[in-house]
Amino acid sequence: MNAAEARLRIEELRRELERHRALYYREARPEISDTEYDALERELAELEQAFPDGSTEDSPSRVVGDDRTEGFETRRHRAPMQSLDNTYSESELRAFGQRLAKLFGDVPLSYVVEPKIDGVAVSVTYEQGRFVRAVTRGNGIEGDDVTANVRLIPTLPERLAGDDHPDVVEIRGEIYMTLQEFRRLNTARQEAGLEVFRNPRNLAAGTVKLLDTAEASRRRLDVVLYGMGFCSSPIVAAQSGIHDKIREWGLPTVEKFWRVEGIDAVWTAIGELDRMRGGFAYATDGAVVKLDDLAQQREAGSTAKAPRWAIAYKFAAERAETVLRRVTIQVGRTGVLTPVAELDPVQLAGTTVSRATLHNHDEMRRKDIREGDTVLVEKAGEIIPAVVSVNLALRPGESVPYVFPTACPECATSVVQSPGEVAWRCPNPDCPAQVRRRIEHFASKACMDIEGLGEAMVDALVSKGWLRSIADVYRLRREDLLTLGKSVERSTDNLLAAISASRTAELWRFVHGLGIPGIGSTSAKDLARHFRSLAALAGAGEAELLAIPGFGEKTAMAVRAFFNEPANQILIERLVDLGVAPTVPEASAGGGSEAFVGRTFVLTGTLQRFTRDEATARIEAAGGRVSGSVSKKTSFVVAGSDAGSKLDKAQKLGVRVLTEEEFLALWPESPQSS
Template sequence: MTAAKNRILELRAELDQHNYRYHVLDEPSIPDIEYDRLFHELKALEAANPELVTSDSPTQRVGSAALSAFTQVRHEVPMLSLGNAFEETDMREFDRRVTEGLDLPVGDLFGGGAAVEYSCEPKLDGLAVSLLYQDGVLVRGATRGDGTTGEDISVNVRTVRNIPLKLHGTGWPATLEVRGEVFMSKAGFERLNATQLEVGGKTFANPRNAAAGSLRQLDSKITANRPLEFCCYGIGQVSADIAETHIGNLQQLKAWGLPISHELKLANGIAECLAYYRDIGERRNALPYEIDGVVFKVNSIAAQRELGFRAREPRWAIAHKFPAMEELTELLDVEFQVGRTGAVTPVARLKPVKVAGVTVANATLHNMDEVARLGLMIGDTVIIRRAGDVIPQVVQVVLERRPDNARPVKIPEQCPVCGSHVERTQLVKRSKGRETISEGAVYRCVGRLACGAQLKQAIIHFVSRRAMDIEGLGDKSVEQLVDEGLVSSPADLYALKFEDIVDLEGFAEVSSNKLLSAIEGSKKPGLARFIYALGIPDVGEETAKVLARSLGSLERVQRALPQVLTYLPDVGLEVAHEIHSFFEDAHNQQVIADLLKHGLQIQDQGDLGAEFAASTTLGGFLDKLHIPSVGPGGAQKLAEKFGSLQGVMSADWLDMRQALPEKQANSVREFFASEENRQLAEAAEKQLADFGMHWQSEKKVVEGLPLAGQTWVLTGSLELMSRDVAKDKLESLGAKVAGSVSAKTHCVVAGPGAGSKLTKANELGLKVLDEEAFVGFLKDHGVPV
């Protein structure tokens, strides 16, 4: 008895602390699944020792006390939590209890039982709130708190845009308490964290923490700027009944202007509940918000009243939880991997643990800044998160479990692969003639292609499907070729002979000939594909397409100066310098020369893009020189006054003062007093003339592409072509192909299996084409299918 009592007291103290961190501080230190384990252990001990149950036990209440900074609110009808089901057997047991409680036939293995009607909806991962309406007007908002007493957050809930301040329509009860969840969408969460990083603020571990932290700000102006949403899931105190069913209540609330779940459904019997759970589980990662399970409620209000409540939960509802996406485990070590660009990246080696149904032993740490942000040490207990196909990541350290022998994480001074020096990158920010240098987040091995890891990753990227698309060269094959000394640059692939590869592991006569044939077949890549394959830092597929479409030839891409490259859409000065530096490098020049010597013939080359050629003016050019204190307006005044670059550079003081105020005039004269600046400006102007895009060059008539300015979205699986092919065809017509649907989307192409994107498109009233209509659309615009 003493051991049981001591353990019960330990568990209560630990759960109370976790409740405080979760509900009051919004800083949970353990994942939900660990809390559930501790809670169920306490529940089992109290069930075995009922004489030890007290009214202040966590099993007898919900959450923790309200924050003292907010006025306390007492809930007239307690806001109870739900019991949990983790297995199908738990759900069947719940259904059996409901059926017996309603005195209905239970049935047996062969059926024959009564089918209870249940409402089904996703369990949103946010903060439970109560909204009180008097005569249709919102008069109070409160958190759940400990279930009996919450916090008055009225000022903050009024800032949540989809909470009506006055109910729509008529017929609502004089007193109506609406209950629901305030949450943050995945996209809103990403935007918030990006903004927080920009301003040096605190980032959030997950959307739930972000929503809770945002809603409980003492300054409501902060809440108003956060992307919060509300979803109603029930009612509390009410002066008159609304409907005879739970779904009927929600549908009436929706008519009065309150948002309810789009996934709300009625299930007839436990089998349909389980089918709903499986379906929503398969679509979980495609939903625009985080969920951690499904809530099932007996639909009949009369049946709910008959079933009643336990101490802390209703007998007529249950939450069927999904496998945990967060888990606790131990950080055994941190190792460092070297990537294609030489980035030395820390990787967490973990004590294996099952997360979301998959055993996880490794997790990404991104960079050393992330290690510092987490305050991570080897030996720590950490929270691991895995969502869908996303690489598992460490999201938090449980500081109270840090062992005495924990060790700091240190970046190696030498590359773990080749032994070359590892140095921290520098960020160079260029603006208005000035360069600001700061330390970057990335450490790099300086060994370049002399480093086996960088060489392997560079080759793997070069042969990948979206690059040169050489089938038969998987990661292991590339590693063999490098390890055997057969390949030391991408160009060496085209010098491989049958006898070089036939004896390698995994190769034989047929596979060797197939590989050589695939290498030969890759010798006519499109320009965009070839640029992407080169692996230029910060140049992905889209930027490679812009370079190819605008500059029209490899020769122009290689020669282009940063000041010229910045005329390309979405290419800023930093990326322009990366591109220029890549092609200035002697080693890269040699690799390209060797590739061409081995017979590569770059396709799709031609004239400069007409729109690109027509994009230059003297005023715009002067602005792109980033002369301190001179913006677009001042640059245009210089162009109008002097008419040429030489005229600006040679202008005397009096003429300059006629064009600009004294400070700007001085700045221009000081800028061009530098011989380096003069040479850069003259070289850039000469290149504009050479390319045929000088403001005095003869311009071609620019014919706009039919879909220019339009954004399209592809969803579902297309049967007549791959989505990559469909994307290429849309881009050839000038469209931008995005990955998400918004009000700015022009059209959605929906193939079989289309999910949440199609749902959102229909909600927004967007144009939707099935594959057959899409193919017809392409043919009408002269695109071969």
């Protein structure tokens, strides 16, 4: 490779790594495994070293991932929250031990070996023994304040046990979702005809960043704590002592760790962990090795990215080779074409795998995946199986590159690709696959909650031609449904009762069910709260939509375009003619005053009289709206104790700031007495 080729590859790798970091940290939907990502980083670092150009200071190989997202208040860590360097081999682990042995000479070194939980890094702060804050790693210097959702974790106490604790302490750990809870949620989504979550880590990351705490409360998160950040007064001298102290305070911590002497014993402990981790309630993807002595940790120091006294040994993801017989294309609700590998069945992570995701057209082209190839399939933890690579040595001689379809496999319409998008789409709204997915979405628990109208039933009804749009749901006849099979009378009656009940579902559920691009449950609630009738929403202009807090030009245009579309206007008319009359709950008797109706509130800091969830519920019941971010459209910022960056932004923008007492005074009668 010459210098010009190297520079092109360096720039390509930087762009690719930046995209994958955003997918992993900000969007919680990675497209490649950790092993693949680390291999790209290693390739970049080697090229930068071999072909220096003076511009590598901020390259992805030297940058800590950043999980900060819009809508959350940022908080600065009192002590930096670093990442860890990774290793995948025994030789690299021993090289880590040799570097420390060289640094400390003949001093014997003790290590702690801990399970590496595959979750979301978090720092929880206790002041005077009371839980006050939870912050994600962010960029290592500051992260997102996720206190509201972390408070929902039942194993995390509000107060530390005993009285032997510092005035202020940051305790580091990992938020995760148990495999049992992950399976429960995916089973419910399958029954509702929704796309399943890919793995527990992504689901935990998405849940902790939900602005809707009510939705977060329906998904059980857990946390494990294992380290100290800032501590106002020294309390222990060793990492193993931190574990003891965490247990003493009544906090959840790792169920097993090893304190060992020397790197040989570290390797033995890692083997023991690998053998027993299958019995853990959570997904683990490796072991974390740390110097036990905190004084030695300080002496070893850190790089800009990671400590020199710790390393993560990553277990090899379970993989297996098999033959990819053919590629099938799935068409989603919005018309996106997703390639799926149909495989010769193979045992992987305790299950038989016969299908694996190929992600998208670009990934297939990058890996040059073809039908008939022998491929390496990976299933790390509970992740949906994915094709990692191709064994080119076993490629058949007659092999030809896979040609991605230019027409929809369901309806033969020419597919299109929007500028800046990776996905190819079928633009035909009457495509049978899209019809099925739209009806499944409309009937799902997250929308109209029509029990009994799941994926299998929708597929059967669409195949018979009884459902061509969501309006046809309300035309289903009992005598037709009874012909679907034996002993279906009870299920038919239950389905028809659920359909009938959905006619008066809350307006936000109906709006969400329509599948307007960019409108999820939270935005649907905002629209329903603002317009309070379907007719008012359907006739709203773009300017009125832009007046809704949190609605930008793109969202407003998408809503307006949906209701301007003649086909959608006809659909809504049909639904109304069939008796669909969405309802809007009345504001509670104690609310509805001018101080709340149509106003947007932002909560920051710690409130003394009620929790953030309680305050949110009262504001919404009184006709107001709670937002996660401050803007010029914010009506009030309610500032409790220890308010942070949201308070600063409100003061800069001139938004009125209320103390908790002033907030309470907005009610005609104090909420405390209600």
